[in-house]
Amino acid sequence: MTACGLNPPARVLVTKIGLDGHDRGSRIVAAYLRDAGMEVIYTPPWQSIPAVVKLVLEEDVDVVGISSLATDHLIVPKLADALREAGLGHVGIIVGGIVPDDECPALLQAGVSAIFGPGSPRDDIIAHVAALAAKVRDVKNAEFREIAQ
Amino acid sequence: METGGNAADLIHRRVCARTGHAAVIGFTGAPGAGKSTLIDAYIAVLRGGGRRVAVAAVDPSSPLGGGAILGDRVRMRRHALDPNVFIRSVASRGHLGGLSESIHRVVDVMDAAGHDVIIVETVGTGQSEVEVAEIADICVVVNAPNMGDDVQAMKAGVLEIADILVVNKADLPLAQRATKQLRDMLKLRRNRQNVAILETVATNETGIDALGTAIDGLLANRAADKRKSRERRMRRLIAQAASRLAHDRMRDLADAMLDELAHKAATGEIGIAEAAKQALSLIRP
Amino acid sequence: MTKQAVQLSLPGFEQAHGGWRAEYGRQIGADRTIRNRSGVEIKPLYTPRDWNGDAFLENLGFPGQYPYTRGIYPTMHRGRTWTQRQLIGLGTPADYNKRVRTILDAGATAISLIPCNSVFRGNDCDEVDLPLLGTCGTVVNTADHMDQALDGVPLGNISTAMNDPSPFTLLAFVLAVAKRRGIPWTSITGTSNQSDYISHFIANHMFYRLSLPGARRVLLDHIEFCRAYVPGWNPVSVVGQHMQQAGATPVETMAFTISTALQYAQDCIDRGMDIDHVLRRFTFFFDISISFFEEVAKFRAGRRIWARLARERLGAKDPGSWRFKFHGQTSGVDLTVQQPLNNIARVAVQAMAGIMSGLQSLHTDAYDEAITTPTEETARIAVATQNILREEAHLCDVIDPLGGSYYVETLTDQMEEEMMALIGKVDEAGGMYKAAEAGLIQAMVGQSALAFQEKVESGEEKVIGVNCYQADNVAYAARPTERPELERMQQHVASFAAYKAARSQTDVNRALDTLKRAANSEGENIYGRIVEAAEVGITHGEIVSLLREELGFGHPLVVV
Known part of the structure; x- marks a missing residue:
């Protein structure tokens, strides 16, 4: 068992899609998750959606964390669709940063499991990601057992 | 695959029969030598030749808590959308010798998946990295002139496994000195006389074609004892x-x-x- | 700088001081160590033993006199108050025009233009996801768009600040529009905000477009071009804001910003430019955090360091070159989502720090900045905050009102010393260009960001509504977020496509070929070719793409 409660450790992608570059938050969250024993794939900002999908596939990521501080959250639903189309619908998605209250429902509906605004306590973020990763892992393991038989 | 255990063994056994096609190239060198950028450029050469490429990029896990930040793949950004380039970040996870075993499985799966060339990137410090590098048919050790005395301090073990030595960032002022230092170090080792030293500037592609040619040349010579070395490794x-x-x-x-x-x-x-x-x-x- | 303080003769001082210390110790018990954001230890009391005004002329002097610690002009805000420059930009060029006209009708003498994030990334509007267009700035891709945006704006009589990173296409569009309207370029005034490519590289900012060497060359060409043809324009704005927002401490921010300015100045000297021509047009741009006294000391120390280095190291002879002109923006990092109206108080304190530091130009954030893109109403409160501080609080009556405070002067000296140590570190690394290229600065800034966040997490650094006084968090009913209408934006994109298709392909190719040749010929001024391209209708995206191809794409360096 590892520090994050999963073996092998939860694998989390921390990235930014769209146009904005403010990455102070994504760096800090990446460091938090690492210190909590997770394996964090970290990218610089401005990833295209197809690039994120390819990355999620190749790295066998459990959770995708999208940081958005300047309206890039508006294309998160598009990312969620793209993941589903690639057969990666089971992968967890969380969003961190600035999302106006009235725009949260659309994200949650698109499959985002939580939105962490500024000031979210570190432990809340870690606990949520760990639980989400564990759930995703269960789905993956079930799939694997099916194939193995 | 990285984790091992019964599931990994099960998959591994199934893919083993399909392995043996890919050439495995190890790239190792200290952080800051420009390995990832060099690999990015080398992949472009391979893709130019129509070859399918997979990369296993090993980053150290934190000894505390076992977490890791895996950021190497972003330097291979040119291939971020190429379906024929598969990149996988592997955390060393700090287990006893387990890394070389898991990398062995990862490489076999990549091989079975039909990749022509598999690149294993490791940080060239410590025994486990040396072992990982031994998985490769060809091992390229990357140095850079801006690393001060690091060239001299380079682990003797790393030098022993090098089939090709690269001085990357060869446009920097001290490049020639670094090349000379490496040449001198090789002179002291009887069995290392044929190791090539190549100069590259990964950021502008200088010397990458020559590196590709050198690797291919060595591969051609070694095709025969591939099976034997695999069993030795096993x-x-x-x-x-x-x-x-x-x-x-x-x-x-x-x-x-x-x-x-x-x-x-x-x-x-x-x-x-x-x-x-x-x-x-x-x-x- | 460091000097042996002349001990003033203060009869009875030691005895009284000792008496206070004993009483203080008895009442406070176990005192805690307090450090400001830059790590300087803050004492409970400062006295003439910390700072006593010796070397007054050497270290402080008078406003408008070297080393300008007390302000760069003799009259400062008592003569002419700071420029109230609110950054605006939203939607289509027509939307922007409507907003800017309102501002001009209200008596503004300076305007600004923030382009859409797609523009910052070097894209035209037909290259990005529609929902993102115009959400953070105006979608300006051509000289025609700029013409619409500035319709009815008297270009020759108004100062214009463009958030316009390398390769400065927005200024090129402005110059093209001026030519169409028969306005001489010599009457155009304003600033290329965001011209500091090193700061963009360090803070991974979306303004970072061209590779480091490419951006370096374009900036120098831009400076030379402006000097020759648009002499009233400030081509360089050295930016500390991104670094501080990315987590640099105030000391780090000031030190690295000055190191950056030194780098640009040295590059100009190496090009053979006259340093006094160049430095007179340098401006600076900073975040103002809520760490009140620390910010005041930051700016006072920075002003003194710059004057000394410009004169002594760079050899500038014109006092205009020694003056540290800066724009301040209240820091969005300090604003909270929790209890958002509290941000009005925060912004007021930040603005006070900036005003008492003697800034030349100020932008105050709207209180809902941490939640959404500010509305007109919240932006109005931000402007009113400035008016209240000026008219009601009388902050402009006295120049450098905190000068002579034992605390502020001591802190100014201490922070100056720390800044000089960091500037020395950057020097050792071969200057700011090399230090940034190697990732040294990014590593330090990242460490500071993490350290600060740890303090917030642990409660050592208190943030109201975030890690204390949370009981007061009540539901805040934010007004519905306004986004550009998708349909209108779609029309804008469609008309852009029609515009591109209607151009003579021969002309387009010719202009792009000329630009390409210039990019590959070191001796040619590439910025002149960019302006020509803008004049014949080449788009922003086309110019940036070509330069990325020829001079290298600006990829961020990842230092985790």
């Missing part, structure tokens, strides 16, 4: 797995027996080697 992996197994079982062993052996060894009644032999017999199933 022996070592089995030995490592066995020692890990022993380690785990001894950890679970009833304390009293081990305590007694420890006491005997501590008082000099028996030697450590003898104690180990007796301990092994205790855990024999």
Whole structure:
């Protein structure tokens, strides 16, 4: 068992899609998750959606964390669709940063499991990601057992 | 695959029959030498030749908590959308010798998936990295001139495994000195006389074609003993797995027996080697 | 700088001081160590033993006099108050025009233009996801768009600040529009905000478009071009804001910003430019955090360091070159989502720090900045905050009102010393260009960001509504977020496509070929070719793409 409660450790992608570059938050969250024993794939900002999908596939990521501080959250639903189309619908998605209250429902509906605004306590973020990763892992393991038989 | 265990073994056994096609190239060198950028450029050369490429990029896990930030792949951004380039970040996870075993499985799966070239990138420090590099048919050790005295301090072991030495960032002022230092170091080693030293500037592609040609040349020469070296490697992996197994079982062993052996060894009644032999017999199933 | 303080003769001082210390110790018990954000230890009391005004002329002097610690002009805000420059930009060029006209009608003498994030990334509007267009700035891709945006704006009589990173296409569009309208370029005034490519590289900012060497060359060409043809324009704005927002401490921010300015100045000297021509047009741009006294000391120390280095190290002879002109923006990092109206108080304190530091130009954030893109109403409160501080609080009556405070002067000296140590570190690394290229600065800034966040997490650094006084968090009913209408934006994109298709392909190719040749010929001024391209209708995206191809793409360096 590892520090994050999963073996092998939860694998989390921390990235930014769209146009904005403010990455102070994504760096800090990446460091938090690492210190909590997770394996964090970290990218610089401005990833295209197809690039994120390819990355999620190749790295066998459990959770995708999208940081958005300047309206890039508006294309998160598009990312969620793209993941589903690639057969990666089971992968967890969380969003961190600035999302106006009235725009949260659309994200949650698109499959985002939580939105962490500024000031979210570190432990809340870690606990949520760990639980989400564990759930995703269960789905993956079930799939694997099916194939193995 | 990185984790091992029954599931990994199951998949691994199934893919083994399809392996043996890919060439495995190891790239190792200290952080800051420009490995990822060099690999990015080298992949472009391979893709130019129509070859399918997979990369296993190994980053160290934190000794505290076991977490890791894996950021190497972003330097291979040119291929971020190329379906024929598969990149996988592997955290070293700090387990005893387990890394070389998991990399072995990762490489086999990549091989079975039909990649022509598999690149294994490691940070060139420490014994486990040296072992990982040994998985490769060809091992490229990357240096850079801006690393001060690091060239001299470079682990002797890393030099021993190099088939090709690269001085990257060769446009920097001290590049020639670094090349000369490496040449001098090779002179001191009888079995390393044929190791090529190449200068590259990964950021503007200088010397990458020559690197590709050099690697291909060596590969052609080694095709014959590939199977043999794979079996040799398997022996070592089995030995490592066995020692890990022993380690785990001894950890679970009833304390009293081990305590007694420890006491005997501590008082000099028996030697450590003898104690180990007796301990092994205790855990024999 | 460091000097042996002349001990003033203060009869009875030691005895009284000792008496206070004993009483203070008895009442406070176990005192805690307090450090400001830059790590300087803050004492409970400062006295003439910390700072006593010796070397007054050397270290402080008078406003408008070297080393300008007390302000760069003799009259400072008592003569002419700071420029109230609110950054605006939203939607289509027509939307922007409507907003800017309102501002001009209200008596503004300076305007600004923030382009859409797609523009910052070097894209035209037909290259990005529609929902993102115009959400953070105006979608300006051509001289025609700029013409619409500035319709009815008297270009020759108004100062214009463009958030316009390398390769400065927005200024090129402005110059093209001026030519169409028969306005001489010599009457155009304003600033290329965001011209500091090193700061963009360090803070991974979306303004970072061209590779480091490419951006370096374009900036120098831009400076030379402006000097020759648009002499009233400030081509360089050295930016500390991104670094501080990315987590640099105030000391780090000031030190690295000055190191950056030194780098640009040295590059100009190496090009053979006259340093006094160049430095007179340098401006600076900073975040103002809520760490009140620390910010005041930051700016006072920075002003003194710059004057000394410009004069002594760079050899500038014109006092205009020694003056540290800066724009301040209240820091969005300090604003909270929790209890958002509290941000009005925060912004007021930040603005006070900036004003008392003697800034030349100020932008105050709207209180809902941490939640959404500010509305007109919240932006109005931000402007009113400035008016209240000026008219009601009388912050402009006295120049450098905190000068002579034992605390502020001591802190100014201490922070100056720390800044000089960091500037020395950057020097050792071969200057700011090399230090940034190697990732040294990014590593330090990242460490500071993490350290600060740890303090917030642990409660050592208190943030109201975030890690204390949370009981007061009540539901805040934010007004519905306004986004550009998708349909209108779609029309804008469609008309852009029609515009591109209607151009003579021969002309387009010719202009792009000329630009390409210039990019590959070191001796040619590439910025002149960019302006020509803008004049014949080449788009922003086309110019940036070509330069990325020829001079290298600006990829961020990842230092985790």
